[in-house]
Amino acid sequence: MSAQQAPPPILPPFDESSARAKVQAAEDAWNTRDAERVALAYTEDSSWRNRDRFLTGRAEIIEFLREKWQRELDYRLRKELWAYTGNRISVRFEYESHDPAGRWWRSHGNEHWEFDEASGLMRRRDASINDYRIEEGERRYRWER
Secondary structure: OOOOOOOOOOOOOOOHHHHHHHHHHHHHHHOOOOHHHHHOOEEEEEEEEEOOEEEEOHHHHHHHHHHHHHHOEEEEEEEEEEEEEOOEEEEEEEEEEEOOOOOEEEEEEEEEEEEOOOOOOEEEEEEEEEEEEEOHHHOOOOOOO
């Protein structure tokens, strides 16, 4: 495969292997902290609930992610497949970041994803997230991009 050729999309219905690949692809993309790249995984009219915010469409997703990564510095994320069926996947995740004042945070959550069957893009994301303060020495995720 040439460097310019994208891998084939991972389409539903999911089996364990394709669900794990979809989760890993999402983890890899989010760890780039590139809002435009991440947004390409979502349909143009994708619907999100992220904590108490509701977003619709790629433009809102990009704006949200840019703001997020201005607040959540040195963001490092791990995702874990929790369940899958048909065109849906649920994941557990944990990430760490620090705020502009240098305070470190760990965030835990669950996401439910629903995918467009034809394109394999996510059309719905529902995320519940809890945060708590940690000391720098308690960090688990220290890799460099």
